[in-house]
Ligand SMILES: O=C(O)CCC(=O)C(=O)O
């Protein structure tokens with residue numbers, strides 16, 4: 211893994227060392243304070259460029275263009291809210307997705323299947339273990355956003371989101387987020403509406419650098435990727451982990467996310 215990852219700075223391969231414990235403690239503190247941590251230079255510059263370059267032809271020719279009008283919950287209705295509640299207002303998202311079965315040989319798949327990666331992520335999240343998905347499509351996705359496109363405001367369905375930016379756009383493509391906007395027992399609709407109106411001073415913005423590992427609590431951190439501007443597409447690898455092994459999507463889910471299914 212040394213050729214792919216900066217294991218001198220981030221010793222994921224040495225879980226029994228004080229340096230590893232210190233790194234995990236730092237990430238946990240960042241998650242608690244900011245709802246997010248990022249590790250610049252995690253994927254080495256050459257591996258980052260290689261991953262983006264390897265994905266580019268398939269991205270141009272066979273990615274799934276996913277355009278949708280959605281609310282922050284990706285749900286048609288929410289109990290207790292009328293359909294015209296501002297919290298349910300629709301925003302537009304467009305992006306282009308390559309699934310794991312379309313990026314064979316890409317370095318990001320080697321990283322995904324390297325057991326210390328999941329073990330490290332679990333440690334930062336205070337979990338006993340995390341497991342790779344079995345699903346041949348969903349395991350790792352590479353998503354591109356092109357000139358004028360954005361991933362709009364949403365909460366994630368999974369508790370944590372783990373990404374590595376592979377290629378930045380000239381401008382735009384920043385991750386905007388508002389940590390701790392809701393919790394399991396408080397949906398905080400007024401707070402959600404305030405963010406959507408652009409009136410929450412606690413919204414923060416981070417311009418990720420290519421190669422940085424980024425982890426955030428997407429389930430209660432409202433977030434979006436701002437509109438990309440310029441000829442270079444923003445490309446990000448998204449890694450899916452679960453607290454149990456062997457998770458697959460249903461055929462319906464695959465079609466919903468990717469426009470095709472490989473499920474039996
Ligand atoms: O592209 C990013 O940086 C964030 C991706 C994201 O929010 C998601 O996949 O749910």
Ligand SMILES: [Fe+2]
Pocket residue numbers: 364365366371428433
């Ligand atoms: Fe998200």
